[in-house]
Amino acid sequence: MDADAAVIPLQLHPLGFIEAFTQLDASLATLLRGTGISQSMLDDPRARISYAQQARLIANGLSQCHRPGLGLLVGQMFDWSYYGSVGGVVQCSPSLRAAGEAFQRYLMIAQPWYAFRGRRATTYLDLDGMIVDPLDCFPAGGAPEPLRQFESEFRLAMQLRIWDSCGNKAAPDTSIRVCLNHSEPSYAHLYRSLPCTSVRFDCPRSYIAAHRHFVLEPFRPFRRRAFDRIIQRCEQELVESQVEPSYRAKVRWHVFAGFNKRPPLNEIASMLSVTPRALTRRLASEGITFREITHEVRMELTAHHLRCSRLSVDQIAELMGFSCASSLRRAIRNWSGSAAGTMREAPPPSAARRINTRQFSSKAVSRVIARS
Structure with a gap:
């Protein structure tokens, strides 16, 4: 994604950062300096900014709010409304x-x-x-x-x-x-x-x-209808935003979310407000079938557990719906070309790069602002 493309709704995360930084004694004028964000834009629901502008905004906040653990403080005061619906x-x-x-x-x-x-x-x-x-x-x-x-x-x-x-x-x-x-x-x-x-x-x-x-385990059954209404609204907003690139991507999300229940094609089509036949056609136009996506997701989850989890191969096979460990091993080899044992021996995917948690100097923050 182009870091200079204006794609981020200013009314969501950026405005949340602005509110948090100003509550931590940052000056609004200084916070917006060099970002290309004017104070009048803060009231415009259509305003969009780029990732470069967002990075500069946060860097300005870092330079003004001289507090250790600033991300923790902002995260604890950030209002949920800045995530949207x-x-x-x-x-x-x-x-x-x-x-x-x-x-x-x-x-x-x-x-x-x-x-x-x-x-x-x-x-x-x-x-x-x-x-x-x-x-x-x-x-x-x-x-x-x-x-x-x-x-x-x-x-x-x-x-x-x-x-x-x-x-x-x-x-x-x-x-x-x-x-x-x-x-x-x-x-x-x-x-x-x-x-x-x-x-x-x-x-x-x-x-x-x-x-x-x-x-x-569910524990708030009487709030389910309220939850469903929010999800319906979120799906509408997602369609209106036009940020999701393909029907393949849409289906993958829903297959992942309901993997343990194995949602059928007609159920996912209903979630996407299309008929099963229309969804099948749209996937075909992208060169893939619903069955191929469900298999793809199943194998990705299986491989992920082999790399990361300490469960035995037999336990992973049962969890992923294979008849036995041998069936899992054959499926993994056919899908990836690697043996299940090789995946187990490989180190798990690295987590976020190790962070140096020393308190950054004003010079370090100034370098960030200069690059943003």
Whole structure:
């Protein structure tokens, strides 16, 4: 995506950052300096800015708000309304999984870069029924270190707020555990003030984990209709935004979201407001079938568990719906050309690049502003 293309709705994330920075004593005029954003644009619902402008805005905030752990602070005060309609699911999602899928899918409305990334395997089931969600969703490329640190902290704080609000508090184990792949900073108390049970530093990878009952089991059945109304509105906004590139991408999202239920073609067609026949034709025009997409998703999830999870091959085979471990091994070899054992021995995909959590000097932040 062109970093200078004006694609980000100013009324969503950027305005949320502006509100947070000004509440932390930043001057609005100085915050907007050099961004190409005028104060009159803040009231324009049609205003769009580029990723370069957003980066400059955040860099200005870093230079004015001289506080350690600024991303954590902003993440804890950032209002859900700046996510657009999907922010409302925090109050009514039937489960944490439903909320997580909604945020993943509709984040591309506020941040269109995610439409180009597409849906991919991230979360996995580990030993003792733990659901693990790696903190590795950074865009490729060399973002300046202060911005990477801010993004890392901000994303962690926002995700933990979702987990805390939408997890099943009636589950036997409601603990939320955080592991981070960087050393303990001087402001570790800010990490420990986040809504989680524990935070560990110097881990091989960064992730959030909780028991599957906490993540998957519904607990707010009477709010389901409110949730469905929000999702319907989000789908309309996504269509209007025209950021989703293809029907293949649309179908992949829904197959991933409902993988354990194996949603049939007619159900996904209904979600996309087209007939099953029309969806089949549109996929064919893109050179793929519904069956091929479901197989593709199944194999990606299987490979992801082989690389990341400590479950046995037999357990992964059962989880992914294979008749036995031998069937899984044959399918993996046919799909990838690699043996299941080779995937198991390979290191898991690296998480977010290790962040240096030292407090950045004003000179470091000035260099960020100069590059933005």
